[in-house]
Amino acid sequence: MNNKNYGILIVDDEKIVRESLYKWFLEDGYRVDTAENAAEALRKLQSATFDIAFVDIKMPGMDGLELQRHLKDIDKSLTVIIITAFASVDSAVRALKDGAYDYVTKPIDPDELTHIVNNIINQKKLLTENIQLREKIDELTQFDEIVGDSLQIKKVFELISTVAKTDTTVLIRGESGTGKELVARAIHAHSSRKYFPIIPVNCGAINDNLLESELFGHEKGAFTGAQYRRKGKFEMADGGSIFFDEIGCVSERLQVDLLRVLEAKQFTRVGGEQVINVDVRVICATNKDLELAVKEGKFREDLYYRLNVFTIFLPPLRERKSDIPQLANHFMKKFSQVMNKPVTQIDPEAMDVLVRYDWPGNIRELANAIERAMVVGKPPQISKEDLPFQLINTNGIKPASDSIEEIEKIHILKILNQCNWNISKSAEVLDIDRATLYNKINKYNLKNR
Amino acid sequence: MFIEILGARNFEKLDVGLLCKDVKSAFNLEVAFRKTVIDFGATFDANRIQYNSTQILHLLLNSGKIQNNSKAIILTDLDLFVPILTYVFGEAELNGRTAIASSHRLHNEYYGLPKNEQLLQTRITKEIIHELGHTFGLIHCKDYKCVMHSSTYVEDIDLKEASLCISCKVNF
Numbered sequence: 318m319n320n321k322n323y324g325i326l327i328v329d330d331e332k333i334v335r336e337s338l339y340k341w342f343l344e345d346g347y348r349v350d351t352a353e354n355a356a357e358a359l360r361k362l363q364s365a366t367f368d369i370a371f372v373d374i375k376m377p378g379m380d381g382l383e384l385q386r387h388l389k390d391i392d393k394s395l396t397v398i399i400i401t402a403f404a405s406v407d408s409a410v411r412a413l414k415d416g417a418y419d420y421v422t423k424p425i426d427p428d429e430l431t432h433i434v435n436n437i438i439n440q441k442k443l444l445t446e447n448i449q450l451r452e453k454i455d456e457l458t459q460f461d462e463i464v465g466d467s468l469q470i471k472k473v474f475e476l477i478s479t480v481a482k483t484d485t486t487v488l489i490r491g492e493s494g495t496g497k498e499l500v501a502r503a504i505h506a507h508s509s510r511k512y513f514p515i516i517p518v519n520c521g522a523i524n525d526n527l528l529e530s531e532l533f534g535h536e537k538g539a540f541t542g543a544q545y546r547r548k549g550k551f552e553m554a555d556g557g558s559i560f561f562d563e564i565g566c567v568s569e570r571l572q573v574d575l576l577r578v579l580e581a582k583q584f585t586r587v588g589g590e591q592v593i594n595v596d597v598r599v600i601c602a603t604n605k606d607l608e609l610a611v612k613e614g615k616f617r618e619d620l621y622y623r624l625n626v627f628t629i630f631l632p633p634l635r636e637r638k639s640d641i642p643q644l645a646n647h648f649m650k651k652f653s654q655v656m657n658k659p660v661t662q663i664d665p666e667a668m669d670v671l672v673r674y675d676w677p678g679n680i681r682e683l684a685n686a687i688e689r690a691m692v693v694g695k696p697p698q699i700s701k702e703d704l705p706f707q708l709i710n711t712n713g714i715k716p717a718s719d720s721i722e723e724i725e726k727i728h729i730l731k732i733l734n735q736c737n738w739n740i741s742k743s744a745e746v747l748d749i750d751r752a753t754l755y756n757k758i759n760k761y762n763l764k765n766r
Numbered sequence: 767m768f769i770e771i772l773g774a775r776n777f778e779k780l781d782v783g784l785l786c787k788d789v790k791s792a793f794n795l796e797v798a799f800r801k802t803v804i805d806f807g808a809t810f811d812a813n814r815i816q817y818n819s820t821q822i823l824h825l826l827l828n829s830g831k832i833q834n835n836s837k838a839i840i841l842t843d844l845d846l847f848v849p850i851l852t853y854v855f856g857e858a859e860l861n862g863r864t865a866i867a868s869s870h871r872l873h874n875e876y877y878g879l880p881k882n883e884q885l886l887q888t889r890i891t892k893e894i895i896h897e898l899g900h901t902f903g904l905i906h907c908k909d910y911k912c913v914m915h916s917s918t919y920v921e922d923i924d925l926k927e928a929s930l931c932i933s934c935k936v937n938f
């Protein structure tokens with residue numbers, strides 16, 4: 318695990334090269350030594366072991382090509398990397414044929430340098446160490462951000478545990494606000510990829526042109542303003558996971574690109590030719606009816622089958638009402654810490670309102686309601702009056718009779734309140750057109766109080 | 767022991783107070799900011815149109831501008847390199863007294879993206895803490911969220927937090 322156990326020898330006649338590389342690898346924690354010519358390099362390799370040698374191809378006396386062979390004679394397991402100027406790439410290629418691992422051209426791209434060395438060290442580690450050593454850094458998130466003990470959520474926990482251990486693509490489905498990103502993070506946190514990042518991509522939030530550079534990166538000069546190379550989300554997620562939220566919003570052009578990456582596990586940066594390989598686990602989420610989108614030709618069928626391998630359905634909050642008290646208390650504690658406000662309990666009457674409400678915005682709406690209550694309310698408790706108006710309003714009203722008209726009236730009022738009297742939204746929820754809704758509002762004399 | 771940030775350029779939008787506060791909370795040491803005039807001319811490489819950061823560190827060490835009992839870091843906007851590499855975001859003397867960080871490649875607009883002053887401030891803060899960490903003898907950390915993680919892309923910097931992870935704190 319510790320880089321100190323790995324030795325790097327730098328052989329170059331230029332002092333400045335030796336010094337800069339020495340320092341670079343010292344900061345990475347490696348044991349580093351330098352030699353200014355072949356003779357010194359051979360001497361050093363005889364008295365100490367090294368894992369990697371950087372060898373300048375052009376040196377007075379014995380050149381890099383020849384030195385490489387002598388070094389390998391002493392230590393067969395030594396990995397040699399040739400340092401070359403642009404002009405002498407041909408001889409570097411010859412060195413590769415002679416057994417050099419790779420070559421780098423001066424000046425070296427820092428990312429390339431890091432990559433080469435990491436790859437070599439990781440290969441050596443696989444040979445010598447048990448990867449499980451990584452577990453040492455362990456700690457962190459259980460499912461502690463996902464709260465509840467209803468049967469429905471327990472089923473979700475079970476699915477997370479099952480799929481986390483594998484490398485399968487996961488599709489998380491559920492209404493907005495049900496906590497799909499938390500599930501994605503939990504899957505990642507319980508996988509062997511947890512020491513690498515999970516990179517979220519909100520497909521609905523980025524415009525199509527930028528999304529390409531966002532996902533795949535771009536080369537210097539790929540378009541106006543692209544003065545330097547940029548690393549895309551796929552590269553950032555290398556070794557870890559990438560989380561596509563709102564995958565249903567991806568444009569048709571990008572669906573093609575995505576499919577290609579998922580199949581080949583490689584891509585090129587925008588404006589680039591170099592093929593980049595990545596090892597990434599894909600997790601997606603959507604609140605859309607993907608099957609319908611496929612039927613309507615808006616979502617590629619082949620991509621749909623790629624993504625829909627293992628599905629986790631997140632129940633809406635109204636279908637797991639027994640979790641509401643626990644969730645409400647969870648958010649109360651969380652916000653009381655953040656706001657530094659000593660709110661310690663939720664009044665039973667207020668809790669009753671919370672449990673009876675239908676939560677069309679799901680957990681996110683519940684979190685917002687608690688946050689708001691904590692802003693307006695007085696410690697140490699949240700009372701009914703601190704809750705958003707629409708909660709109390711709809712829960713308080715009971716139909717005066719069982720007539721269809723009366724029930725329709727109460728129902729329309731409830732939806733209007735839930736949607737903050739946004740007419741278009743309410744009409745959509747009620748599945749009637751706006752004109753009809755206006756007529757009903759007039760007919761029943763409904764008012765936004 | 768205290769930390770000095772030497773502003774070698776006028777950073778109009780930089781919130782110096784916030785920067786000092788963030789650096790202070792990373793190391794739990796007093797942090798002072800002052801503007802400094804240093805002539806970097808001799809460190810300019812006309813072929814590469816970049817400045818040699820190793821030479822700048824030498825310049826700083828011999829300038830008499832560093833106070834006793836302090837770590838000094840230059841904040842500049844020059845494009846920096848060390849001779850063997852194409853570029854660096856900054857450089858530090860490992861276990862030494864001097865460091866340099868540049869905002870040059872931390873600007874969103876150099877990557878064809880909209881300007882973002884707040885993001886720039888965060889990136890500068892992380893880069894300064896990172897280089898200062900080296901002056902305290904810290905080496906690169908495997909934890910990608912730790913400020914001492916090695917970053918070769920600006921996007922890697924965005925993944926990090928502006929603080930030392932637990933194991934780096936122990937070594938600090």
Ligand SMILES: [Zn+2]
Nearest residue numbers: 344896906916
């Ligand atoms: Zn560093």
Ligand SMILES: [Zn+2]
Nearest residue numbers: 907912931934
């Ligand atoms: Zn660390």
